[in-house]
Amino acid sequence: MSSLSCASSARVGVALGSKRAIRGSARVARASARASKRASKRVNLTTRAVKEVAGAEFKAEVLESDVPVLVDFWATWCGPCKLISKVVEKAEAEYDAAKLKIVKIEVDPNPDLVEEFGVYGLPTVMLFKDGKAVEGSKREGAINLPKLKDHLEKFGVAQP
Known part of the structure; x- marks a missing residue:
């Protein structure tokens, strides 16, 4: 069971009836989406590199x-x-x-x-x-x- 990824672990949790695994996976997905959105808003101010x-x-x-x-x-x-x-x-x-x-x-x-x-x-x-x-x-x-x-x-x- 230790070789399972996070997504697989959540599926196993669902199969076992664990709502905590579902909430944890959803929380991770939302945090990842927020981080991606912040990164896309960043502007590179330097026009040339040293x-x-x-x-x-x-x-x-x-x-x-x-x-x-x-x-x-x-x-x-x-x-x-x-x-x-x-x-x-x-x-x-x-x-x-x-x-x-x-x-x-x-x-x-x-x-x-x-x-x-x-x-x-x-x-x-x-x-x-x-x-x-x-x-x-x-x-x-x-x-x-x-x-x-x-x-x-x-x-x-x-x-x-």
């Missing part, structure tokens, strides 16, 4: 870009990286793609980039212009959106 860049793409996506590029160095195991991820996604949605490109680089599979740009703390954001890291633009640690906008404005990226 691009994940690996070592091989770095030159083309960052160094050869015509617009300034904000690079978010992150790791899957880093708690503050998860916090700043939402901030970076909001910034990506707010800034015009013709004025700022935002990319993410996971540090574990890209140790050469980590060493080349001196990424010692996570998360780290760094601005690149004209194929070079902008002097003084490297910022380590979590940051909120208004502070990120101020940081970018300091280095010539106009706020949206």
